[in-house]
Amino acid sequence: MFNISREFAPPFKLIAPFFVVGTIFYILSAAALLFISFDYDYMQMGIAGWAHLFLLGYVMMIIFGAMAQLIPVVLETGHFSVDFYYVIFPLLLLGTIVMVLGFWLNPILLSFGGILVLAAMGIFAIEVFLTIKKTDLNTLTVKCVKVSNIFLLLGILSGFLLSLTIAGFLGVDINSILKAHVYAVVGGYIMITIMGITLILLPMFGLAHGFDEKPVNLSFKIMTYSVAFVIIGSFIGFKVLAQLGYIGAFVSIALYFYQIILIYKKRIRKESDIWFKSVLFAFFSLLLSWILGFMYLLSTDYRPLLYGAVWFLFMGFFSFLINGHLYKIVPFLVWFHRYAPLVGKEKVPMLQEMYPKKQSEYEFWFTMGGTLIAGYGLMIGSSDFFKAGVAFLFIGSVFLGTSLKWMLNFGRN
């Protein structure tokens, strides 16, 4: 029995590096914002480099680490081979560093970094699909895992084409491929993965039961079609199809948000711990991002609205959702590694005792303040406000780092 349990929970030494390195990249992304000059051009290499530092180094790194643990939970079967993650980690780490340096220093590096990232994500997707083959489950979360990984492959292939083009080896239309790349990765992979995983994690941590799942089912379908429309529309130059995709993505997120409200209303656990506060701000940011994005759609290309929408999606929604869940996932990993074998033999700590209360609060308030101030600065074009906010954000990110260290060292002799 014990061996089977371990099969469902990958080794601590395998998963912990994803979280440690992901958090380091998060601190570096916050620090990098202090030095990047925003001139409202998303095609700028400095911004593209930062976006990859943040999305590949932090978001993807932590999602991959979390998926190593969550895939068996979601699919109710062990990994096809969890050892694949020992290969994925160094490839993704090195690929991210080389790609970011490629954007910031020399575009020739992009193709090399691109190959490494392509390999890391290809191996990840293959392992996920081989694990899916082992299960008969067909829940919405399983569907989300399947579809999101197909989009991940499309996203990384389009990204690789872009890296070859920027490095000068290919001559594809950067603008149209970039849209496909961004939608495949952000909408197709990250958003659909979040939909599937939060449908498990939010009810699990909030003890919510008996809620209607129709909104998220519909949201998933609409998001899938929307991302596909944008990818196809961008590739073949059919603008109407791509625009249909943009609108569909907004409808999908609205339905997903409604689903979250349904789960929130049914939750039994009312305590306002660091996880709850982080998740609450994450969804507030998603709402803000949605409103700003919708206003941008209605505007005549008023860019500050677009940048505000992206800022609150990345730094508000993604960051707070990920950071909040670190306070649940990391203590569980440590508990499982150090204390599960002692259950019934000696007193073991509760998970709530296994994260630092003060440091996590500092992390939350500094990061939240920083996100709001910097987002405001970005939208009104004030470098001073933006840098002030980013300074807070950076302090918050350092507190995340110290909190992570505290959690990983809990109970270490």
Added chain:
Amino acid sequence: MAKVTKEQVYDAIRTVIDPEVGFNLVDMGLIYDVDIDDENNVHVKMTLSTRGCPLHQMMQQWVKEAVEKIADVKEVTVEIVWDPPWNISMASDNVKKALGAG
């Protein structure tokens, strides 16, 4: 050989705490039934608060080990069932109150 009672089994399972919520499995209302035959073989029918619980197998194991500690118990089997699905009304009043659902 003394006959093992249901109360003994429930008391043994009360030592198993869910590390996430901090309550024992009996007070959480996760133990649906306990069946003890004439030979003192014990069958526990239980559920979990969520289907995707990463401690699924470990909970089964902890319950089994806890019941096995009772004197004169022979074989212990623990079955996880999902019907009826768990809800807060199955928990004890002190759990409901502590979680804010009382």
